Amino acid sequence: MIYYSRMINYKLKQLVTYCLLPVAICILLYSCHDKKDTLNIDYKYGYFPLDSGRYITYNVDSIFSYNANFTRDTVRYQLKELVSDTFYDLHNDLNYELSLYRRANNSSAWVFDRKWYAIKGQYNVQKIEDDIRLVKMVFPPIQDQTWNGNVYVPTTDPYRSFQNWNYYYESVDVPYSINGFSFDSSLTVNAVSDSSFVDKRLRKEVYAKGVGMIYQEWELKNRQQFGSWDTGHWNGFSIRMRLIDHN
Numbered sequence: 001m002i003y004y005s006r007m008i009n010y011k012l013k014q015l016v017t018y019c020l021l022p023v024a025i026c027i028l029l030y031s032c033h034d035k036k037d038t039l040n041i042d043y044k045y046g047y048f049p050l051d052s053g054r055y056i057t058y059n060v061d062s063i064f065s066y067n068a069n070f071t072r073d074t075v076r077y078q079l080k081e082l083v084s085d086t087f088y089d090l091h092n093d094l095n096y097e098l099s100l101y102r103r104a105n106n107s108s109a110w111v112f113d114r115k116w117y118a119i120k121g122q123y124n125v126q127k128i129e130d131d132i133r134l135v136k137m138v139f140p141p142i143q144d145q146t147w148n149g150n151v152y153v154p155t156t157d158p159y160r161s162f163q164n165w166n167y168y169y170e171s172v173d174v175p176y177s178i179n180g181f182s183f184d185s186s187l188t189v190n191a192v193s194d195s196s197f198v199d200k201r202l203r204k205e206v207y208a209k210g211v212g213m214i215y216q217e218w219e220l221k222n223r224q225q226f227g228s229w230d231t232g233h234w235n236g237f238s239i240r241m242r243l244i245d246h247n
Contacts, residue, residue, distance in 0.1 A: 043139040047187055047207045048125045050096045050118055055082040056212055057245040059179075064237045065221075078103050079241065080110060093119050098127075126152070132159075135167070136205075141187050143172045149191055161201065161220055165192040176206060178215055178243055183208040198223045200234065214243040 057080045064073045085097040096118040101110040117128040124138045124147075133152035138145065149167035153159050168190055176186035191203040199222050206215040221236030 041140060043122070044141055044209070045120070045139065046209045047141065047212070048118075048120065048137055049210060049212055050083055050120055052083055052086070053247075054212075055080055055247055056214070056243060057081075058216075058241040059244050061240045062237065063239075065233065066235050078105065078244070079113070081116070093121075095119055132162075137189065137207075141169050141172050143169055145169050165201075165203075167191050170204070176208060176214070178206075181208075181214070181243060183211070183214070185209040186214070200236070208243075211243075211246050213241075214246075216241040 057078060060075075060077050060079050062075045064075075065071065080101040082099045082101065083096055084099040087095050087097065089095050098116040098118060100113045100116060102113040103110050114130070116130070119126045119128075122139065124135050127134050127136045135147060135149040135151060138147045146166055146168040148165075150162045150165050153162045155163060170188040170190045172187045173185050174187075176183050186206055186208045189205045189207070191205070192201045193204065194201055200219060202217055202219040204217045205213050208214045217238075217240055219236070219238040221234045221238070223234055
């Protein structure tokens with residue numbers, strides 16, 4: 001009798017185990033799934049919108065200085081960047097085609113200038129500007145977060161000036177005003193800002209949520225010695241882009 005009683009108890013334990021174990025697993029999986037669904041991360045993709053037909057127009061001021069005579073060329077014009085098309089590349093990544101148009105002023109006709117491209121993934125957005133691939137943002141943006149935005153840029157000439165950049169978010173989700181436009185949320189990407197007795201490098205971009213880049217500073221100069229350092233001049237370029245229109 002004792003033997004049969006033990007056998008019955010053993011069978012009951014097995015039955016309970018086999019019946020309840022799947023239920024317990026289901027409850028555990030549902031609990032994990034429920035927690036995953038409630039973890040809603042705001043990646044803030046709106047700072048780099050790429051909707052088809054979207055455009056931004058800028059006033060551009062550019063100054064180029066070069067040669068021993070310190071020749072300076074100052075050019076002012078308007079630039080429009082339009083999201084014109086999409087396509088998949090050989091890596092099956094969705095590329096956004098950016099068509100750039102240029103004109104002298106408001107009364108001039110737009111003339112096609114060039115094409116750039118953008119690739120927007122879950123954790124970053126890359127932009128190909130004149131065959132130079134830059135990691136413009138990482139998601140989600142966090143104050144003081146750093147990354148190697150020039151990881152895809154060659155390290156040989158003529159790209160040496162792109163070495164040792166340290167991208168970081170100078171500010172995130174702050175108000176910003178420019179040319180009569182006011183935005184509740186903007187972020188600033190500081191890509192490089194350093195200078196020495198012989199070199200100056202600066203690149204800073206401001207983005208507004210729901211719009212994209214609204215301001216850019218881009219400066220690259222080196223000191224040229226003509227006779228003595230006291231008579232030397234800074235050769236290179238500086239560019240300022242300021243938003244004047246968008247849709």
